[in-house]
Amino acid sequence: MSTLKFIVKRLLQSILILFFVMLIIYVLMRCLPSSFIETLAQQKANQPNSKSYEEWMEQLSKSYGYSPENTFGNVFGGFFTWIGNALRGNFGDSWYYTKPVTQVFSETIGISFIMGAISLVLEVIISIPLGIIAARKQYSVTDYTISVIAIACMSLPTFFLIALLKLVFSINLGWFDLIGQVGRNYDQLSSFGKFLDRAHHLVLPIVTLVLISIGSWMRYVRTNMLEVLNADYIRTARAKGLSEHKVIYKHAFRNTLIPLVTFIGGSLPGLFSGALFTETMFSIKGIGYASYYSMVAGDIPFTMFYLAFLAILTLLGNLIADILYAVVDPRVRIS
Amino acid sequence: MADKDKITNNAEEEQQYSLNDDRRVKVLSPGAMVAKRFFRNRMAMVGLIVLIIMFLFSFVGGLVTPYGENQLFYRIDLMQKEYAAAIENTEYRFIKTEGDEFSSIVQAKTQLAINQEAETFEYGGVGYQLNKEGEELYTVALKDGTVIGAAYKMIFSTVDSSVKLDFDTQLAGLRAYANGENGFSASGADYTIDEDGSVNTKDGEPFGYISKYVVQAFMGDVFLTRDFKEAVVEQIDAGADSFVYTGEDGEEHEYGLSFDPDTNKWTIKQETETRVYDKYSPPSKKHWLGTDKNGMDMLTRLMYGGRVSLLIGFIVEFIATFIGIILGGISGYFGGWIDNIIMRIVDIFYCIPSLPIVIILGAAMDHDKVDPKIRMIYLMLILGILGWPGIARMVRGQILSLREQEFMTATEACGLSVSKRIFKHLIPNVIPQLIVSVTMGLGGTILTESSLSFLGLGVRFPFASWGNIINDVNDTYVLQNFWFIWIPAGVLLLLTVLAFNIVGDGLRDAFDPKMKR
Numbered sequence: 126m127s128t129l130k131f132i133v134k135r136l137l138q139s140i141l142i143l144f145f146v147m148l149i150i151y152v153l154m155r156c157l158p159s160s161f162i163e164t165l166a167q168q169k170a171n172q173p174n175s176k177s178y179e180e181w182m183e184q185l186s187k188s189y190g191y192s193p194e195n196t197f198g199n200v201f202g203g204f205f206t207w208i209g210n211a212l213r214g215n216f217g218d219s220w221y222y223t224k225p226v227t228q229v230f231s232e233t234i235g236i237s238f239i240m241g242a243i244s245l246v247l248e249v250i251i252s253i254p255l256g257i258i259a260a261r262k263q264y265s266v267t268d269y270t271i272s273v274i275a276i277a278c279m280s281l282p283t284f285f286l287i288a289l290l291k292l293v294f295s296i297n298l299g300w301f302d303l304i305g306q307v308g309r310n311y312d313q314l315s316s317f318g319k320f321l322d323r324a325h326h327l328v329l330p331i332v333t334l335v336l337i338s339i340g341s342w343m344r345y346v347r348t349n350m351l352e353v354l355n356a357d358y359i360r361t362a363r364a365k366g367l368s369e370h371k372v373i374y375k376h377a378f379r380n381t382l383i384p385l386v387t388f389i390g391g392s393l394p395g396l397f398s399g400a401l402f403t404e405t406m407f408s409i410k411g412i413g414y415a416s417y418y419s420m421v422a423g424d425i426p427f428t429m430f431y432l433a434f435l436a437i438l439t440l441l442g443n444l445i446a447d448i449l450y451a452v453v454d455p456r457v458r459i460s
Numbered sequence: 461m462a463d464k465d466k467i468t469n470n471a472e473e474e475q476q477y478s479l480n481d482d483r484r485v486k487v488l489s490p491g492a493m494v495a496k497r498f499f500r501n502r503m504a505m506v507g508l509i510v511l512i513i514m515f516l517f518s519f520v521g522g523l524v525t526p527y528g529e530n531q532l533f534y535r536i537d538l539m540q541k542e543y544a545a546a547i548e549n550t551e552y553r554f555i556k557t558e559g560d561e562f563s564s565i566v567q568a569k570t571q572l573a574i575n576q577e578a579e580t581f582e583y584g585g586v587g588y589q590l591n592k593e594g595e596e597l598y599t600v601a602l603k604d605g606t607v608i609g610a611a612y613k614m615i616f617s618t619v620d621s622s623v624k625l626d627f628d629t630q631l632a633g634l635r636a637y638a639n640g641e642n643g644f645s646a647s648g649a650d651y652t653i654d655e656d657g658s659v660n661t662k663d664g665e666p667f668g669y670i671s672k673y674v675v676q677a678f679m680g681d682v683f684l685t686r687d688f689k690e691a692v693v694e695q696i697d698a699g700a701d702s703f704v705y706t707g708e709d710g711e712e713h714e715y716g717l718s719f720d721p722d723t724n725k726w727t728i729k730q731e732t733e734t735r736v737y738d739k740y741s742p743p744s745k746k747h748w749l750g751t752d753k754n755g756m757d758m759l760t761r762l763m764y765g766g767r768v769s770l771l772i773g774f775i776v777e778f779i780a781t782f783i784g785i786i787l788g789g790i791s792g793y794f795g796g797w798i799d800n801i802i803m804r805i806v807d808i809f810y811c812i813p814s815l816p817i818v819i820i821l822g823a824a825m826d827h828d829k830v831d832p833k834i835r836m837i838y839l840m841l842i843l844g845i846l847g848w849p850g851i852a853r854m855v856r857g858q859i860l861s862l863r864e865q866e867f868m869t870a871t872e873a874c875g876l877s878v879s880k881r882i883f884k885h886l887i888p889n890v891i892p893q894l895i896v897s898v899t900m901g902l903g904g905t906i907l908t909e910s911s912l913s914f915l916g917l918g919v920r921f922p923f924a925s926w927g928n929i930i931n932d933v934n935d936t937y938v939l940q941n942f943w944f945i946w947i948p949a950g951v952l953l954l955l956t957v958l959a960f961n962i963v964g965d966g967l968r969d970a971f972d973p974k975m976k977r
Contacts, residue, residue, distance in 0.1 A: 138807075145808045153817070157824035164827070269503065276965070280957035282907055284914045285950035288933045296940050303936060401815065402911070420816055421823045421917075428820065435813040 256346025504966020
């Protein structure tokens with residue numbers, strides 16, 4: 126019962142936080158000068174034989190349902206209208222894409238999720254053995270190598286990594302296309318060929334995603350494994366004369382799973398958030414790509430939707446991590 | 461930390477106590493212990509050395525390098541510039557004697573008569589007579605035989621362009637050339653003429669020439685010599701594409717000839733040396749890492765870029781730490797509803813997606829065309845304000861546990877003021893963790909700043925930053941061909957962030973050996 130109470134309490138708290146986050150973001154978006162409508166009005170007014178900027182402004186404001194003056198009532202009224210519509214699932218039309226926001230979202234989220242999911246699986250598969258090896262041979266050359274690689278991956282600027290990967294694999298070796306989701310002859314391929322072509326174009330982006338986040342995974346596994354290996358019950362297990370293999374995989378590893386599962390659970394919502402740099406630099410039309418261009422253009426409906434979505438994902442991640450922590454480890458009492 | 465001074469070896473003191481038993485075992489202060497542990501950590505030392513090199517490179521390098529941050533370099537390039545044009549004259553031109561009888565309408569009638577091969581024509585009740593003087597050369601006379609003008613296609617130009625030819629000389633010259641004579645005399649002077657159309661005075665001085673080509677300079681201030689014009693005509697007749705001509709000043713230039721059938725015109729292009737920005741020049745002795753797309757020295761740009769990146773990192777971390785310590789300190793010390801409110805604010809800030817927000821703000825500044833310098837200040841403020849919650853949370857957690865310890869009860873018993881208790885007794889105890897998190901945070905901040913600059917939303921052009929230097933890689937041609945544009949900046953960035961992370965790790969281990977990784 127207490128678990129349920131805890132969850133409800135956390136949910137209510139999250140909703141309150143979400144409300145304020147959205148309020149801040151909305152006010153920020155409204156008060157910024159990069160208004161989509163102003164830019165559009167300027168463009169239209171600059172065309173020959175056109176109406177004046179003011180007239181365009183008036184007309185466009187009306188058709189976009191947005192008043193340009195940032196009075197207190199306008200901004201806050203706008204925010205409550207937005208929230209009211211959002212609660213009913215109506216996020217409006219994206220100005221930049223000229224499509225309903227939810228449609229843009231459903232068109233782009235799939236590829237982002239696939240990339241995120243595959244790279245998460247790869248990260249877990251690669252980092253767990255490496256982390257365990259590093260912890261078992263603490264202070265050895267292997268340990269130092271793995272640790273340095275982990276920190277190096279954490280310190281890699283994404284854009285630099287992508288440029289390097291492109292130089293080596295696309296230009297020098299010619300294995301992959303520089304950008305894009307499908308090859309040139311995609312339309313002539315059989316359905317299986319199309320699948321392979323799409324997969325082929327996702328290789329470099331996924332390698333990028335794995336490399337930039339694998340560092341923190343390896344460190345996390347290693348730290349937790351070290352903690353467990355220093356515990357008394359491991360000494361007992363060794364004293365009992367158990368084989369090293371059994372000590373590590375039966376006693377130590379199972380206990381490191383507790384924080385690990387929590388960590389994985391907490392990062393699940395992040396799979397939907399998209400990868401801004403990777404998607405834009407490989408020009409993969411996922412949610413990160415879509416959001417970047419709408420943000421730069423000042424497309425309020427889509428940006429608001431995306432940021433709300435991100436905020437919810439963050440809150441959800443924390444919540445899942447907390448709950449899992451209690452569920453997986455019976456010693457933890459939720460308070 | 462002040463205890464460190466005590467261990468700096470004072471030789472006399474050392475001798476005085478050297479036989480004493482408890483002096484034989486060196487007792488180290490906590491600060492010295494931390495330093496010792498840190499300096500023993502090889503990886504951290506490597507990181508520290510890398511950081512020192514980066515600082516020297518960025519802050520001292522800028523002073524040592526012979527070039528300025530925005531100094532442009534040029535190189536001399538050979539370019540074909542339009543120099544002159546030659547037109548073959550296919551229309552009749554007209555000259556008239558003194559008097560106005562040969563008006564433009566009469567000229568048009570003359571043209572008509574020539575086309576119809578008529579010998580007389582009439583206009584306005586006046587009769588005119590057309591006399592053929594030679595190939596494509598006619599004179600027009602009134603009925604009484606007074607010559608009023610002439611129509612011709614060959615053009616008689618003088619060497620000295622200030623000399624104006626009078627009608628008689630021109631007509632006589634053209635007539636002589638058309639009829640293949642080798643001399644003529646007009647207006648009291650004798651001239652010789654050769655088959656090329658060169659006209660000399662009887663002393664042998666060049667006077668003018670007759671040709672059906674008009675050669676004009678492309679630029680108004682260029683004077684084309686007669687010799688050059690003749691050379692051009694010669695080359696056109698020979699059907700050449702290009703030729704070399706040595707001017708009067710002894711300078712040899714190469715010229716290209718091209719014919720445009722639409723305008724019936726030859727264009728003469730002169731190959732000239734032009735100063736252009738020395739862009740993307742490969743590494744050389746003068747520019748160790750080549751030059752960038754604006755023709756600036758890459759190595760110098762990297763130095764100034766490092767300065768910007770490091771400075772922004774430090775200032776952002778300073779702002780974040782400043783706000784974080786104050787809010788976290790207040791929150792942890794007072795607890796209760798103050799704590800509750802501040803922590804909820806922290807929760808909200810934690811939840812704001814910071815990269816999108818900075819991108820949106822960057823785009824807004826783009827739209828407003830904010831001055832690059834002010835933009836940099838805004839950027840620091842934004843990143844700092846988005847960065848404080850983590851530090852506030854950590855400070856609060858530390859203070860919550862420190863608050864309950866006995867030394868705090870002692871400060872209360874001594875009657876110290878609240879601000880003194882917080883900032884003199886609590887905060888100093890948080891400093892180790894603070895140093896660690898700031899060091900690690902510096903790496904992160906530098907990464908964020910460079911990412912933004914890479915997107916073109918952070919530090920802007922006149923200023924260099926490692927991020928905006930790499931920005932050029934978006935051009936596939938640069939990615940493919942000019943490694944020296946983007947790889948050095950990327951490596952510097954990677955090394956710096958890596959070094960900050962490693963040093964941060966080392967510091968954490970040194971401060972708290974129990975927590976060792």
